[in-house]
Amino acid sequence: MITIKEVARHAGVSMSTVSYVLSGKRSISEETKRRVEQSIVALGYHPNAGARALASNRSQVLGLVVPLRSGVNMPVIMQFVASIVSSARDYDYDVLLLTKEAGPGEAHRVTARSMADAIVLMDVESDDLRIPELRTVDAPVVLLGMPDDHEGLSCVDLDFATAGRQMAGHLADRGHRSIALIGSPPAVYERGTSYATRLLEGFRSETARRNVRASVHPCAPGYESVAACLDEVLAPEHGTTGLVVHNEAILGTLLLELRRRSLDVPGDLSVITLCPDDVAESLPVPLTSIAVPAEELGAIAVEMVMARLTEEHPPEVRLLQPRLTDRGSTSTL
Structure with a gap:
């Protein structure tokens, strides 16, 4: 392993000069700095983390x-x-x-x-x-x-609040008057996780503003939880025609369960979600989505x-x- 001593010898300078070039703690002439940098490259020197931390008072x-x-x-x-x-x-x-x-x-x-x-x-x-x-x-x-x-x-x-408003508004603009939010797992809401509560607030404020009937359903991962959640969402008294899904983990299971129930997306039920683009694109039915960047x-x-x-x-x-x-x-x- 190449050492700082060998770099100093190769560049014709002291070890402290090499250290100062690496740490930037003292002003070094451009000519000397260039000579040291050339020696570092020529010898393939890599300062170890400990030495670097001592030189700069930083751990990197x-x-x-x-x-x-x-x-x-x-x-x-x-x-x-x-x-x-x-x-x-x-x-x-x-x-x-x-x-x-x-x-x-x-x-x-x-x-x-x-x-x-x-x-x-x-x-x-x-x-x-x-x-x-x-x-x-x-x-x-x-x-x-x-x-x-x-x-x-x-x-x-x-801006999760705006995302919640946009997804509810997207369905309202298309004539949906009864929609549901299938949300994050219950534990996420119980902790008061910021992104989930902000999206929920945005969803509720937009549906209230548009006079759209809305229900909210936290959903744990797993087939049984998704099936039970859909039983609630699709109860005849709700008349739900659109879903906003804020739960990336259940998207595949949700679409498979809708297919099992002979429900077509978007023919029978519209679905919009918030998730990474690669997830939305790779599902059995590619979903309209707001990206998680x-x-x-x-x-x-x-x-x-x-x-x-x-x-x-x-x-x-x-x-x-x-x-x-x-x-x-x-x-x-």
Whole structure:
């Protein structure tokens, strides 16, 4: 393994000069810097994480807090994780994945022990108990989600309230007067998970504004749960003609169960959903959907946290506007 001593000898400089070039902690002449960089490339030198941390007082690690709780959809979660890992790599950062539901104190523990220079936090609740602590952490923190009380915090997310309004409005515009929201698993609502409650609020406000009859049905994954949920949704007294589905994990099962009941989409029942585009496109019936832009959201979260690492940057909230793609799964009455 090539060492910093060999790089110094090759470039004709001291070991401390090489260290300063790597860390940027002191001003080095452009000629010397170029000579050191050429030696690094020529020798194939890669500074180890420990040396890098000592030189810069940084770990070059980004902490990603994503508690693996009941009701989370792992394939979608992993799209976010993959985007954050890939984006962090562009900044020469590794990612420390923290999946334990540790509650308040976790952010302080991670930063106080120099395990990570900054934190991205997922699975944010509307009334999140971690919020007071996050305001006191001596490190940049970005929430991938938006709590009700986000004063002084940096957040990025999809505008789920607008998404709920748009999906209800899409069906109302096509003449549907009785629609149902098949929502996330009950545990997600019981925790007060921010994205689910915001979408529900948007759905309810739009159906009330349009004078559309609406019902809400949380749905756990699994065939029996989906079948029981459809029994409620399709009860004759409801007269349901359109479904808004906010539950990626059940989409395939839902469509298969509708087919088993000889219900055609969109001939007998219109369906619109919120999920990643690749999921909506690959289902037995491609669904009209609002995209979950996991790749974009993950990249923005990393961009925001890195901006706070390198410069003074005021807190900000970025809500991405929903993008609806019509794939023909909703009909006009």
